[in-house]
Amino acid sequence: MKIFLTAINAKYIHSNLAVYSLRAYAKDYQDQIVIGEYTINNRVDYILEQIYKAKPDVLCFSCYIWNMDYVEELITEYHKLCPEVPIWVGGPEVSYEVETFLAEHPQVTGVMIGEGERTFQQLCKYYVNQTGSLEEIRGIAFRDQDSGKTVFTPAQEPMNMSDIPFCYDHIENFENRIIYYESSRGCPFNCSYCLSSIDKKLRFRDIELVKKELAFFIEKKVPQVKFVDRTFNCRHDHAMEIWRFVKEHDNGITNFHFEISADLLNEEELALIHDMRPGLIQLEIGVQSTNEITIREIHRTMKLELLKDIVRKIQGGENIHEHLDLIAGLPYEDYATFAKSFDEIYALKPNQLQLGFLKVLKGSYMYEHAAEYETVYHAKTPYEVMKTKWLSFDDVLKIKQVEEMLEVYYNSGQFEITMKVMEPLFDSAFAMFQELGVFYEEKGYFGMSHSRIRRAEILLEFMREQKSEDAVLQMLEESLTFDLYYRENCKSRPFWAPSPAEFKEQTRYYCKNGVKSHVEPFHYRFPEKSKKALNEIPTRLKQPVYMLFDYEKRDPLDHQAHVTEVAAASMTEGAENVGKAKLC
Incomplete structure (x- = not known):
C-alpha cells in the first residue's frame, strides 16, 4: 500500500509543513506514506508524470490558493489514467463549500475538512488495514456511492498541539x-x-x-x-x-x-x-x-x-x-x-x-x-x-503600478539612498511611486526583465522627464552610483559615473583585497543608515569625498556593504591621513 501526499509549493525554497505534519502524526503507517513536493514553476505534465511513476494506491493533495489550479488539472488528468485510485484533498482551499466542490470534481473521492492530522491517520488505517468504513472517520466529506449525495461526518475535536510529533528529524x-x-x-x-x-x-x-x-x-x-x-x-x-x-x-x-x-x-x-x-x-x-x-x-x-x-x-x-x-x-x-x-x-x-x-x-x-x-x-x-x-478597477490598476514600483525600488533594498533623495521632490511617497508607475506604463517597461543598472537608468530617464534641475540630476546620478556599489561591486560601470582612471591611486591604495572592496568619489554626503528620511537635500561639496565599500563586512539586516569615508589626501602622506572613518 502506498499513500502519496502531494504538495505543490509557491517556490522551491518553501516547504509544506502540512504534509510533513500529517505523515508524522500517522507514524504507524509511515512506511506506506510517500511525500511528493513540487512547485508551481514545474510543468503540470511533469508533476503528473512523477505521480504516475510513483504508482500510488491512494493519492492526496494539499490545497491552497496558490496551487489550486494545478491540483484541479492534475486530478482531472490523473483520474483519466488511473480511475481506480482514490483521490483525497485537504487544506483551506477545499474546506469550505465542500458539497459544491465534490459536485464539480466527480473524480475526487472525498475531502478532509479542517485540521487534518487525526483525520489523515484514520484514513491511512482505513486503507492500509482494509477495515471499518468511511462513515467512522471524523472530519471528512465524501460522495455516497448509492445515492450520489455528499456525506459529512462529525468534525474532529481540535488538536492538542503537543500531540503532534516533530516532523523535521x-x-x-x-x-x-x-x-x-x-x-x-x-x-x-x-x-x-x-x-x-x-x-x-x-x-x-x-x-x-x-x-x-x-x-x-x-x-x-x-x-x-x-x-x-x-x-x-x-x-x-x-x-x-x-x-x-x-x-x-x-x-x-x-x-x-x-x-x-x-x-x-x-x-x-x-x-x-x-x-x-x-x-x-x-x-x-x-x-x-x-x-x-x-x-x-x-x-x-x-x-x-x-x-x-x-x-x-x-x-x-x-x-x-x-x-x-x-x-x-x-x-x-x-x-x-x-x-x-x-x-x-x-x-x-x-x-x-x-x-x-x-x-x-x-x-x-x-x-x-x-x-x-x-x-x-x-x-x-x-x-x-x-x-x-x-x-474602481481603474484605481486597482493604478495601485498595482505603485505595488510594482515599491517592490523594485524600495523593498528590493537596491535603491535605498536614491529613494531617500527623491522623496522630498514629490508631494508624497505614494505620488512618487504612482508617477513612476505611470512612466513605466507609458514607456512599455512593465512586463520586461530589467537588470539593476537598467532600473537605475530608467529612474534617471524618469527624473529628466520630470524636468528636474541639473543639480538634482547630478545628485541622483551619484546616489544611484552609491546604491549600485552599496549592494555589490558592479561588473559594468554606469555610463554617468566618472572614469576609474580619475581615482586610480585611491583604488590602488584602499582596495588591496580586489573585488571584495571598492572606492568611489562623491560630491555629496548621503544620509546615514540610521536616518530614515531626509530633512533637507544634501548640498554639493567643492571637493569630492571618497567612500570605501567593504563587501566582506555587510549589514546583518539588509546585507548592504559596510561603508566608510576615507582620506582623499595623497597616498604618499601615509596612514596617519587614512581611515578617518565615518559610517554611512
Whole structure:
C-alpha cells in the first residue's frame, strides 16, 4: 500500500509543513506514506508524470490558493489514467463549500475538512488495514456511492498541539529551504479577511517541547525558521520564553521570523528583542489600513498610534528587520484613503512595506459580505479583488503600478539612498511611486526583465522627464552610483559615473583585497543608515569625498556593504591621513 501526499509549493525554497505534519502524526503507517513536493514553476505534465511513476494506491493533495489550479488539472488528468485510485484533498482551499466542490470534481473521492492530522491517520488505517468504513472517520466529506449525495461526518475535536510529533528529524532533506514551524494554532482576533479568525480555540504547544525542537534547528544551523503562528505574541509568557531561548542559544546563523501584533508588545518584550544579535529575529506586522472606518468594518483590533510608536521603538534598536503589511481593496477605503494609509506607513520606513490586494477567501466574513460591499473578484484562485463599492478597477490598476514600483525600488533594498533623495521632490511617497508607475506604463517597461543598472537608468530617464534641475540630476546620478556599489561591486560601470582612471591611486591604495572592496568619489554626503528620511537635500561639496565599500563586512539586516569615508589626501602622506572613518 502506498499513500502519496502531494504538495505543490509557491517556490522551491518553501516547504509544506502540512504534509510533513500529517505523515508524522500517522507514524504507524509511515512506511506506506510517500511525500511528493513540487512547485508551481514545474510543468503540470511533469508533476503528473512523477505521480504516475510513483504508482500510488491512494493519492492526496494539499490545497491552497496558490496551487489550486494545478491540483484541479492534475486530478482531472490523473483520474483519466488511473480511475481506480482514490483521490483525497485537504487544506483551506477545499474546506469550505465542500458539497459544491465534490459536485464539480466527480473524480475526487472525498475531502478532509479542517485540521487534518487525526483525520489523515484514520484514513491511512482505513486503507492500509482494509477495515471499518468511511462513515467512522471524523472530519471528512465524501460522495455516497448509492445515492450520489455528499456525506459529512462529525468534525474532529481540535488538536492538542503537543500531540503532534516533530516532523523535521531528517533535516538534511530541507537544505536551502525555509523551515516552517508552528507553536500555536488559532487567533484571538476576528479580522474579516482572514480564515484564522474562524478558529477561536487558541492552543499552544508545550513550551519545553518547543525549546527542544528549536534547539535542534539551532544545532543544525538552519538558516531560517519561520513561525506560522498567526499572532505570535498574543500570549506574553509564551512569546517571552521563546525569545529568551533563541537569544540565549543564538548560533550566529539562524534567523527566526515571527508574525506579531505590534500594539501588543510591552516594554519587557521590547527590552528583550533590543538585546538580540542584529538579524537574529525578524518581525512581520500587519497594519492593513490606517483608515479608522475600515479598521472597524474588518473587525481588526488595532491602536494605530500605539502601533506606530512601537514600530519606532523596534527600529530604535537597529537590530530587527521588520515588514509592515497593507491590503488594498478593503471596505470603505477608496483610492485617496488608501494613498493616505500608504503614506502613513511608508513614513515609518520599515525594511519592507508589503502591499497586497484583498483575497476574497471562501469561508471568510469578506466572502459572505461580498455582495454588500459590491466586491468583484477573480473567479479563480487567488480570488483577488478587482473592484469594490469604493475602489474602481481603474484605481486597482493604478495601485498595482505603485505595488510594482515599491517592490523594485524600495523593498528590493537596491535603491535605498536614491529613494531617500527623491522623496522630498514629490508631494508624497505614494505620488512618487504612482508617477513612476505611470512612466513605466507609458514607456512599455512593465512586463520586461530589467537588470539593476537598467532600473537605475530608467529612474534617471524618469527624473529628466520630470524636468528636474541639473543639480538634482547630478545628485541622483551619484546616489544611484552609491546604491549600485552599496549592494555589490558592479561588473559594468554606469555610463554617468566618472572614469576609474580619475581615482586610480585611491583604488590602488584602499582596495588591496580586489573585488571584495571598492572606492568611489562623491560630491555629496548621503544620509546615514540610521536616518530614515531626509530633512533637507544634501548640498554639493567643492571637493569630492571618497567612500570605501567593504563587501566582506555587510549589514546583518539588509546585507548592504559596510561603508566608510576615507582620506582623499595623497597616498604618499601615509596612514596617519587614512581611515578617518565615518559610517554611512
